[in-house]
Amino acid sequence: MGALAMMKQDGVAAQPHPTAAPRLRVEEVSLRYRTPDGGVFSALDKVSFEVPDQQFAVIVGPSGCGKSSLLYLTAGLAEPSDGAIFVGGQKVEGPGADRGMVFQSYTLFPWLTVRENIEFGLKRRGMPAAERKDIVEYYLNEVGLKAFAENYPKQLSGGMMQRVAIARALANDPQILLMDEPFGALDSQTRLQMQQLLLRVWEHSKKTVVFVTHDIDEAILLGDRVYVMGARPGRIKQILDVPIDRPRNLDVVMEPEFIRMKRQILGLLHDDLHEAH
Numbered sequence: 001m002g003a004l005a006m007m008k009q010d011g012v013a014a015q016p017h018p019t020a021a022p023r024l025r026v027e028e029v030s031l032r033y034r035t036p037d038g039g040v041f042s043a044l045d046k047v048s049f050e051v052p053d054q055q056f057a058v059i060v061g062p063s064g065c066g067k068s069s070l071l072y073l074t075a076g077l078a079e080p081s082d083g084a085i086f087v088g089g090q091k092v093e094g095p096g097a098d099r100g101m102v103f104q105s106y107t108l109f110p111w112l113t114v115r116e117n118i119e120f121g122l123k124r125r126g127m128p129a130a131e132r133k134d135i136v137e138y139y140l141n142e143v144g145l146k147a148f149a150e151n152y153p154k155q156l157s158g159g160m161m162q163r164v165a166i167a168r169a170l171a172n173d174p175q176i177l178l179m180d181e182p183f184g185a186l187d188s189q190t191r192l193q194m195q196q197l198l199l200r201v202w203e204h205s206k207k208t209v210v211f212v213t214h215d216i217d218e219a220i221l222l223g224d225r226v227y228v229m230g231a232r233p234g235r236i237k238q239i240l241d242v243p244i245d246r247p248r249n250l251d252v253v254m255e256p257e258f259i260r261m262k263r264q265i266l267g268l269l270h271d272d273l274h275e276a277h
């Protein structure tokens with residue numbers, strides 16, 4: 001049974017198997033860049049962590065700690081200097097349709113309509129038209145863009161474009177969804193709307209997600225776990241479970257557990273700033 005059929009039947013996806021292998025395994029990954037003066041800059045140093053299947057993992061950390069680099073390596077858009085990354089047990093050796101990406105800057109195809117953007121990967125895979133149509137309709141509905149299906153990206157707001165990007169990534173049914181500051185360019189009101197939309201869409205899809213953000217509220221609101229990184233060189237400092245039940249809405253920011261966790265993450269990030277000076 002396809003993922004869509006399962007969602008349509010049950011409303012929710014199956015629970016993860018307790019002994020299932022992690023969906024993402026980052027193993028002793030280091031990344032070094034050559035500097036213009038011939039030296040070496042260590043962007044990531046022996047980073048290891050796992051993300052279980054169907055988990056929403058959020059990475060936070062100071063600017064330049066290597067958050068985006070980690071996503072690029074996982075997407076197969078760059079290669080680690082040492083170590084390896086495994087998605088669904090397969091070593092990452094280049095880009096692949098098993099990893100969906102949503103970036104901060106809008107990456108829709110400007111010459112395709114909303115519908116055609118969402119359909120793009122399915123068509124490329126040779127999926128029959130009737131099946132494609134069902135999937136596209138499902139995701140147009142999920143992200144509330146049914147009325148804009150025939151619009152081109154230039155006729156959409158920033159928030160709408162990111163909704164299309166999310167729909168396009170999920171329509172491909174990837175093993176993992178990689179999101180690099182997807183709401184970073186949006187105004188604060190639209191950002192809140194998008195967080196709420198993503199919470200709802202994720203509850204239905206239960207995809208494994210790795211989401212990078214600077215925003216601590218966003219991290220706690222969305223994540224099952226928050227991976228706090230430190231800089232110079234980039235590394236995982238601490239992994240924290242978010243002790244807040246789902247389904248969640250924007251009101252959770254007022255809960256004591258939320259505030260406690262926010263204070264804890266701020267403390268970890270401040271320690272890092274002090275270590276750097």
Ligand SMILES: Nc1ncnc2c1ncn2[C@@H]1O[C@H](COP(=O)(O)OP(=O)(O)OP(=O)(O)O)[C@@H](O)[C@H]1O
Pocket residue numbers: 033034041043061062063064065066067068069070
């Ligand atoms: N192509 C490159 N050549 C040299 N250094 C690079 C290159 N790409 C990234 N870096 C450096 O590697 C470090 C990690 O960069 P990265 O963009 O992954 O950090 P980040 O945590 O995502 O930052 P931000 O939060 O500001 O987006 C930074 O210090 C950056 O300057």
